Structures are given as C-alpha cells and as structure tokens.
Amino acid sequence: TGSVIGNVARDLGLNVGELSVRKARIDSDLNRKRYCDINPSTGDLIVAERIDREALCGEKASCILKSELVLEAPLVLHRISLQIQDINDNQPVFAKDEIKIEINELAVKGSRFRILEAHDLDIGQNAVQRYVLQTNSYLVLKMQTKLDGGRFAELVLQKELDREEQREFRLLLTALDGGSPKRSGTTTVHVIVLDANDNAPVFSQPVYKASLPENSPLYTVVVKVAATDADEGLNGKVTYELSRISETGRRAFDLNHITGEIKVIGPLDFEEESVYEMRVDAKDGYGLTSDSKVIIELSDVNDNPPGISLKSLSNSIPENASPGTEVGIINVQDKDSENNGQVRCSIQQGVPFKLVPSIKNYYSLVTTGQLDRELVSDYNITITTTDEGSPPLSSSKSVQLSVADINDNPPITAADLSYSAPEEMRPGSIVGNIAKDLGLEVAKLFTRKARIDTEENYQHYCDIDLKTGNFVIREKIDREELCGERLSCMLKFELVVENPLELH
CATH class of the missing domain: 2.60.40.60 (Cadherins)
Known part of the structure; x- marks a missing residue:
C-alpha cells in the first residue's frame, strides 16, 4: 500500500497544480473496491489497498482492473487500465491428503493410472509445472497433455504386481510450480493391489453444459452426468465425485455420488461469478476412473436497482446565474448486465434544472431558466434512475440546493400620506x-x-x-x-x- 504505479499527470501532460483545483480523483465501478488512488500533490498513481490477483480474477490469463481519472471544471474522464501481474504467492494443493489407487494384480506393464491433480491459484509459469513421485520398484510418473492444452499426471506400471507378495504400499507425490523460488505441495498415493477389473467407466459425453438463471431456488437440478462400465458386479458399479471445483462452486452446487445429479445448494449471483467449471470423476468398484468436464453458466436477472452517486454539488448558486450553469455532477450505475444494466436518468417536472448526459454514466445538473431567490429560495430536486430490465427497477435521490441572494430589488414606494396635528396633542391622540x-x-x-x-x-x-x-x-x-x-x-x-x- 502506498507504492507508486506511475505518474498520470506526466503521462497525460497535465500540470500538477491543476489536480487539486480540478478535484482530481479516481473512480471505480460500484461493485469494486478502490485499489488505486491519486496523489494530487505529485500526480502519482499509488496503490490504495492490497491487490490479490487470485481473489480478483481467479485463473484468468489476463487480470485487468479498470478505473477512471475524473477531472472537473471542465469535466474530463480518462480511463485507466491496470494489468495485475501474477507472483508466485500460492503453493500447489492437492484436494486430498491421500489418493487411493486400486490396481489389479493382473495389470500388465505399461498400464496407466491417472492421479488427482494438484491445484495452484497462480497462473502461467507460477502454476503447477511438474510432479515428482517417490522412487519405487513398481510405478513411474509420466506427464500427459489433454486436447484442451491442460496437463495431467499418470502412474505407469513398470513392474507387474503380486497381491500375495504385497497387498498395498504408499508413495509420496510432490507437485512443484515454476515460480522462483519454487513452491510445492504433497499428498500420499495409497496403492491397493486388487483382482482383475479391466474396464473403466465411460461418460456419455466429454463435456456437459447447462444454463440457469441466477435466482434459481435451492435444490434445483442443474445437470445430470452419467457414466457406464462394461464390467459386472462391483467392478461395474459407478460412483461420482467432484475432483476439481472452486470454493465458490462448492458452496453453490452439490453432486449426488450415486445418481450423478448436480443441484443448487447455495445462493447464486451473476454479478459475483457468471460461469462455473468443474470436473467430475466416475469411479468403478475397484478404482478405475474417467472424468468429464461440467460447465454451468448463469443468466442475469434484473435483481439490482441502479445506484446514484453525487460526485460534485454546489452548496448554493447565485440567483443571477445564467441558464446552462452547471451545479452538480451525477454518476449512475447498475450492477446488472446488458439491458438490465442500461439506465435512464431524469428529474421531476416544475424545477428550473435539467440533466445533461456527459461521459459514460455521468450527467451534469444544469439550470434551465432564471432563478429568483425572492420567489423560491431553496429547491429539493428528486433525481430518478430506471433500468431497462423487465420489470424495470428504479431508485431516487434528493438533492438540496439553495439560491444565494444578490441585491437585485430596489425598495418599492407605494404612496405618500400627509397629516396635520397641533403641537398641543397629548400622547395617545x-x-x-x-x-x-x-x-x-x-x-x-x-x-x-x-x-x-x-x-x-x-x-x-x-x-x-x-x-x-x-x-x-x-x-x-x-x-x-x-x-x-x-x-x-x-x-x-x-x-x-x-x-x-x-x-x-
């Protein structure tokens, strides 16, 4: 916090002395914290609050924070895009402390067994790059590349097993990222030697896609995955497990291990997260597995009323101000998307003011006629904004504005009267x-x-x-x-x- 990112005054060719006079400030969207600020004395753009790339952008390849530099008198808006670079501040983590793998004793050399992936919140070179398996006589580790470019690890049998000789054994598996310095995470691979089971479950499709509105009620069935196994008995009994899902996804969805149904179990918010990706493993009775990807997309509903922010407002305005005088700057925003986030702004009839659209979601409040403090000394102006959703949502804000007096009214003489009185009149006459x-x-x-x-x-x-x-x-x-x-x-x-x- 306080670190200098750059100097916006120099880069924009502004005089540093203008920044305070023109009320320079950094504005961001309603639903974001203000992570950067401007030092009006130097023009430096500085870090205002600690930035956590993973919390802001998750696993996106590019993480950009957008904000705006606002200058007044006249109103000018400069957009600022701040690209957040990843550092290696997260270590690889396995979903389980122990990975259980069951291998039939008749498995031939070269048989492959996929293992649970480690997950690293960092991206690129700072994410998981390789795995290291504890040296042993039976299994070696091989890396494979999927069609979508992702990489996963498989255990390859290099020596045939004998269940009577060794029923089970445990190996330490280490995941390493490519950061500097490197970070690592470990889990234990528990190998259980079984009798023959030569068919892994097969999903009906490699990717399941589903869409549902963000206001879907709890326990709504989103999608049902299905896998079949050609084996019989216990070898053909398939169960399901979520092998990779974000923490927000775990709070929002649940998988039935028997039926493969994925249901809503927590609140959904399109504005917080609009797409969920997860991986489902199908496992038969003796441990052969396969996986499929599930993509759940949320559709936006109009559940956020537009917000009104007063960015600048004059305390009072002289009654001789000419029509078109700017008295305030108003910003309106709606967290919803598309039509649900499109807003219209207006003020009530019968006041000598109007809203003039400016830059993006900014409006200027200006006078439309001559003011007269002797007729109206204060105005209570109601500003209303309505979005384009169905049904539309709206909100209002009242603005108090005083009219300052100027000496524009001469005394009024209506008539003269004249009376005569003798000096001897008594008091009370x-x-x-x-x-x-x-x-x-x-x-x-x-x-x-x-x-x-x-x-x-x-x-x-x-x-x-x-x-x-x-x-x-x-x-x-x-x-x-x-x-x-x-x-x-x-x-x-x-x-x-x-x-x-x-x-x-």
Whole structure:
C-alpha cells in the first residue's frame, strides 16, 4: 500500500497544480473496491489497498482492473487500465491428503493410472509445472497433455504386481510450480493391489453444459452426468465425485455420488461469478476412473436497482446565474448486465434544472431558466434512475440546493400620506388611520410585520396601532424645539410593510 504505479499527470501532460483545483480523483465501478488512488500533490498513481490477483480474477490469463481519472471544471474522464501481474504467492494443493489407487494384480506393464491433480491459484509459469513421485520398484510418473492444452499426471506400471507378495504400499507425490523460488505441495498415493477389473467407466459425453438463471431456488437440478462400465458386479458399479471445483462452486452446487445429479445448494449471483467449471470423476468398484468436464453458466436477472452517486454539488448558486450553469455532477450505475444494466436518468417536472448526459454514466445538473431567490429560495430536486430490465427497477435521490441572494430589488414606494396635528396633542391622540387611507387590511398588519421607521431621530414621537391601523402620538411634540422659527415644521416617517415589500 502506498507504492507508486506511475505518474498520470506526466503521462497525460497535465500540470500538477491543476489536480487539486480540478478535484482530481479516481473512480471505480460500484461493485469494486478502490485499489488505486491519486496523489494530487505529485500526480502519482499509488496503490490504495492490497491487490490479490487470485481473489480478483481467479485463473484468468489476463487480470485487468479498470478505473477512471475524473477531472472537473471542465469535466474530463480518462480511463485507466491496470494489468495485475501474477507472483508466485500460492503453493500447489492437492484436494486430498491421500489418493487411493486400486490396481489389479493382473495389470500388465505399461498400464496407466491417472492421479488427482494438484491445484495452484497462480497462473502461467507460477502454476503447477511438474510432479515428482517417490522412487519405487513398481510405478513411474509420466506427464500427459489433454486436447484442451491442460496437463495431467499418470502412474505407469513398470513392474507387474503380486497381491500375495504385497497387498498395498504408499508413495509420496510432490507437485512443484515454476515460480522462483519454487513452491510445492504433497499428498500420499495409497496403492491397493486388487483382482482383475479391466474396464473403466465411460461418460456419455466429454463435456456437459447447462444454463440457469441466477435466482434459481435451492435444490434445483442443474445437470445430470452419467457414466457406464462394461464390467459386472462391483467392478461395474459407478460412483461420482467432484475432483476439481472452486470454493465458490462448492458452496453453490452439490453432486449426488450415486445418481450423478448436480443441484443448487447455495445462493447464486451473476454479478459475483457468471460461469462455473468443474470436473467430475466416475469411479468403478475397484478404482478405475474417467472424468468429464461440467460447465454451468448463469443468466442475469434484473435483481439490482441502479445506484446514484453525487460526485460534485454546489452548496448554493447565485440567483443571477445564467441558464446552462452547471451545479452538480451525477454518476449512475447498475450492477446488472446488458439491458438490465442500461439506465435512464431524469428529474421531476416544475424545477428550473435539467440533466445533461456527459461521459459514460455521468450527467451534469444544469439550470434551465432564471432563478429568483425572492420567489423560491431553496429547491429539493428528486433525481430518478430506471433500468431497462423487465420489470424495470428504479431508485431516487434528493438533492438540496439553495439560491444565494444578490441585491437585485430596489425598495418599492407605494404612496405618500400627509397629516396635520397641533403641537398641543397629548400622547395617545390619533392623527389619522393609515390602514384606511392606504387601503390596507388591518388584520394583515401584524402578519406582514408593519412598522414605522424614519431616517431622523423621530421614531419616539409616533407609531402605528397594529390592531386598528391608527397613526397615534406617543410623546408630546414641541414645534419650536424641532423647527425653531421656520414657517413649516414637518416630520417624515416611513411605513414599512413586508411580504411583499411596500414603503409609504
């Protein structure tokens, strides 16, 4: 973890300083961990989590992790393919600690007996390359190549057996891979000397193929293998055994040793594993065997709703933003395949926003009209994505967006009123009824937060009674103190009414 894979800034010709400004990040599919990350200070692509090739790709010849480098403002997407190279970190393992082989005492020199293969999770040169058998007088080891290119080991009889002389013996078998340093695994070959049994079981076909939907119920019969043996009695009684199958396959399927039926015993998930390959051995009563391959393919069903991820979102947008302004980036993905994984994305009607398709499964959320904070200050935008499956699955996500205020509304002056009053009027005297004179509803003066205001220090002289709408004297007025010897003495007040704003 932390190892440098390469420098994406240098390889893409980017200025390192752009990476932080443009919010550079590594994105991967919904169903994958993020195994690599980017250092925005250097542009280095680094290992973010330990990578296990065998856990990710199994026995595939090529193991490639795909991710994306996302840059914003403007939005740019660079695809990154990371090829994971195999190292020799797994040793060969035999399925059994002891391999039992039964050989008739009448078997002639040159008779061949196939042995159980060792399995190595590594591939190529790091997989099993050869076997070594403990030196003995009766058997030697020979490697054979199958039609599909695979290799297996056979024991070849080089000296005839005598059951009365030796009924059984054990030999150590070692499997070696080709890594450096080499790794090995061992098992014991238990040879039991028997009477004559000269026919091995024969399968009805070399490869069995079956297909079933991933939502198949438990105990569904997937396929039935069948082998026959020309011998009679115990020599012709055939039983079946799974000789090679992955751990996930063992949890998903079971073989009936007598009937050859393979049934579902565990959950299936097309998105986790879509093809299972296994080898079935048919064995007669005295140990002669043959094998056949079974391939089970899962078909996808629409069992995953599409997911919505907010990759970038503005906290607020000014109300004077021009139409087409980008406010967010949205990514939608569906784990299903083909039509089940094709998604459509939309937002609800009646909001001044729309989704604009961008790169791959990315959408930009942009404005479509002029915003007005005084009319709508916040938007709750619901984004819905629906796949093309049958029946279709969908999911929704709500996005909160605030509209930032700008100074775009001048005060509104509705009307002017003028009253006359003698200076000897006492506090509490009524000068006039503002509500009546302006045609305002008295009942709404309180809810609309009506108040008297002034630029001068006159507020303590007059006020409005919100219950009646009357303009009343609060404090005795001395004309000479206010205006001296001027012919005209006038006090100016403003009646402020909100929602909507009025100024009188």
